[in-house]
Amino acid sequence: MPQQLSIHSPLDMHLHLRDGEMLKNIAKASAHTFSGAIIMPNLVPPVTNKEEVIAYKSRIMEAIGEESFEPYMTLFFKPSYDRAFLESVRDEITALKLYPAGITTNSEGGVSGFDVEELRPTLTAMSDLGIPLCIHGETNGFVMDREAEFVSIYEKLATAFPELKIIMEHITTKESVEALEKHPNLYATITLHHLLITLDDVAGGMLQPHLFCKPIAKRPHDRKALLEVALKAHPKVMFGSDSAPHPKEAKEACGCAAGVFTAPIALQVLAELFEKHDALDRLPDFISGNAMRIYGVTPPSKEVVLEKSPFVVPNDYNGVVPMYAGEEIAYSIKEVNVG
Amino acid sequence: MPQQLSIHSPLDMHLHLRDGEMLKNIAKASAHTFSGAIIMPNLVPPVTNKEEVIAYKSRIMEAIGEESFEPYMTLFFKPSYDRAFLESVRDEITALKLYPAGITTNSEGGVSGFDVEELRPTLTAMSDLGIPLCIHGETNGFVMDREAEFVSIYEKLATAFPELKIIMEHITTKESVEALEKHPNLYATITLHHLLITLDDVAGGMLQPHLFCKPIAKRPHDRKALLEVALKAHPKVMFGSDSAPHPKEAKEACGCAAGVFTAPIALQVLAELFEKHDALDRLPDFISGNAMRIYGVTPPSKEVVLEKSPFVVPNDYNGVVPMYAGEEIAYSIKEVNVG
Numbered sequence A, B: 001m002p003q004q005l006s007i008h009s010p011l012d013m014h015l016h017l018r019d020g021e022m023l024k025n026i027a028k029a030s031a032h033t034f035s036g037a038i039i040m041p042n043l044v045p046p047v048t049n050k051e052e053v054i055a056y057k058s059r060i061m062e063a064i065g066e067e068s069f070e071p072y073m074t075l076f077f078k079p080s081y082d083r084a085f086l087e088s089v090r091d092e093i094t095a096l097k098l099y100p101a102g103i104t105t106n107s108e109g110g111v112s113g114f115d116v117e118e119l120r121p122t123l124t125a126m127s128d129l130g131i132p133l134c135i136h137g138e139t140n141g142f143v144m145d146r147e148a149e150f151v152s153i154y155e156k157l158a159t160a161f162p163e164l165k166i167i168m169e170h171i172t173t174k175e176s177v178e179a180l181e182k183h184p185n186l187y188a189t190i191t192l193h194h195l196l197i198t199l200d201d202v203a204g205g206m207l208q209p210h211l212f213c214k215p216i217a218k219r220p221h222d223r224k225a226l227l228e229v230a231l232k233a234h235p236k237v238m239f240g241s242d243s244a245p246h247p248k249e250a251k252e253a254c255g256c257a258a259g260v261f262t263a264p265i266a267l268q269v270l271a272e273l274f275e276k277h278d279a280l281d282r283l284p285d286f287i288s289g290n291a292m293r294i295y296g297v298t299p300p301s302k303e304v305v306l307e308k309s310p311f312v313v314p315n316d317y318n319g320v321v322p323m324y325a326g327e328e329i330a331y332s333i334k335e336v337n338v339g
Helices: A020-031 A050-064 A083-092 A116-129 A146-160 A174-182 A199-203 A220-231 A248-252 A263-276 A280-295 B020-031 B050-064 B083-092 B116-129 B146-160 B174-182 B199-203 B220-231 B248-252 B263-276 B280-295
Strands: A004-008 A011-015 A036-039 A070-072 A074-076 A095-098 A133-135 A166-168 A186-190 A237-239 A302-307 A332-338 B004-008 B011-015 B036-039 B070-072 B074-076 B095-098 B133-135 B166-168 B186-190 B237-239 B302-307 B332-338
Touching: A004 A263, A004 A280, A011 A237, A011 A263, A011 A280, A020 A050, A020 A263, A036 A050, A050 A070, A050 A083, A083 A116, A116 A146, A133 A146, A146 A166, A146 A174, A146 A186, A166 A174, A174 A186, A174 A220, A186 A220, A199 B199, A220 A237, A220 A280, A237 A280, A263 A280, A263 A302, A263 A332, B004 B263, B004 B280, B011 B237, B011 B263, B011 B280, B020 B050, B020 B263, B036 B050, B050 B070, B050 B083, B083 B116, B116 B146, B133 B146, B146 B166, B146 B174, B146 B186, B166 B174, B174 B186, B174 B220, B186 B220, B220 B237, B220 B280, B237 B280, B263 B280, B263 B302, B263 B332
Parallel strands: A011 A036, A036 A070, A074 A095, A095 A133, A133 A166, A166 A186, A186 A237, B011 B036, B036 B070, B074 B095, B095 B133, B133 B166, B166 B186, B186 B237
Antiparallel strands: A004 A302, A302 A332, B004 B302, B302 B332
8 A cells, every 4th residue: 555644734824815716716726635724815906904804705715615724814914004903803814914015916005115113003003913924025126136135124023023923925045044043023934836946947947937936936055945944844934835826828928927836736745845855754843733833723623645656737727737737746635534 | 310320240249040941030130230140050950060061051041042141150069079170171160169068959969077188189279270169158057157157167278278269158247257357368249138138037027938048147237247348349249149039939838948039139229228328439349340350250241220210129020039029129220231
């Protein structure tokens, strides 16, 4: 019998479920195997009030159907949010997500400049209410430097709001890993693809649109730094796929959109990666335990049984091309047991 | 009357004319406005003997028809070439082109390792016969480091063969510009696109396959270093477009081929660029004079009259998408006078 492996209540702490047809097409790819996920609010227009959060969550619940899955909702951060507003929406959300203006897909209404005094009322209220702040940390500088340049802003905010939990989203650099060690209130999510690829995979041979994402994959020494903290399930890092579907046509068009779709293969490939590095015992914390502790959440109980038998990844899932499309991966999903 | 500008006998010291249908489709884009060009030998299979050079040149002459244009032919470098062979082919070629094995389009049969003693017989013979060596200088390292890592190989060869003219092809880095100053026998070609773009333009916003090339565009400080030597027409640099057509489908496919097609717009955009930097008086040396002196060639006399009136670049030339496709550039070609 092939080797089996059980993963309990996996969590994806950074997920794009989109809306409309795309939501219907891809929601189950996450909801089937994950127990819950932090849902990004960068719809068009972004999710910025209680009614929209509730409505978006209900559309998600409809899209996932019978699956046992908790969408942890977020609001699109605005410095205009006051304490009364945050108190009113507190029960509907798990975090706020801050985008620097114009930095990635649908982030046009984000924050410009990071003046601590301008942000103080909102961030103080979030800190008091125990609402974590998730940040897409990139400047508008040269593409390979954007995240490293943002680290000083992470550090400035972490210092100014020492009780605020700040999650550095989808970190890609050695500099971000180092910042994690310096500030007790800095945490991080790491994607699957940033553990696997560098810029070489995107643009070193042929140009590979399906591996193009923001932040862009960096250097080998950056990937090494990410792997080190992921494989030991550093207590401040969590898995967050940043799985970000775009229609096949938008990815392969001239001027392709940023985002890698990993939701349907993330658990299997993480198992393969952790096994290869003899770190399977750390996978539960990376993919569930750390997130439960950091966010203080208790997701629906789920057991995903993986089996070590080759699986050929489909060329697309309802028109969205996944990472490893058409390639063979080592693990298959044998069954999912709920409750 | 719009401002006019005459360019005399422009030379493109690094050009891919391909073969077969593609050659027929794109040869005139260069032959109409340029007086001559160094023709790259990386066909499939590569051009490696006298008969192939002669046959390829005759196919080129047929493709350019009535245009007055000199194709300066090259052989695909192999360390097995001996003095007798080089003597026999001397009159048919202007240079040899060395590709590290597997480094770019159709370079599979190139050089692996750069052992001076292994290369000594061929390079000594080239040196004695006055045949320049053109090199695509990239290692197989991380994509952003490949050219800088190769500089030590350029320097090793320049030192070991001090009478051999070595042309660093399509340089993209500050490191290569610096090497130019250190060795009297190192020269360089610079493309149009590397004077204009950085990695930001390829992958900083949307992914842009039509700006994807090898070597990949680098950092802003690299572009600045290239601009400095180009705009002053540094006596050791020459224009070489590396215009490299691929069918539209191959550029926009998932896993797109490397190469930017600039031949039809190179002169106009160079004029615009040099004018913007108040360096129009240096353009003749960058685009013709330096190459004539370095290579010792006298191309057919041609006057290209540019006119400062906007030109909308076609979306494609016989199925090949040019740089600036669909965009407006400042200069148009008014007329070309031969002889």
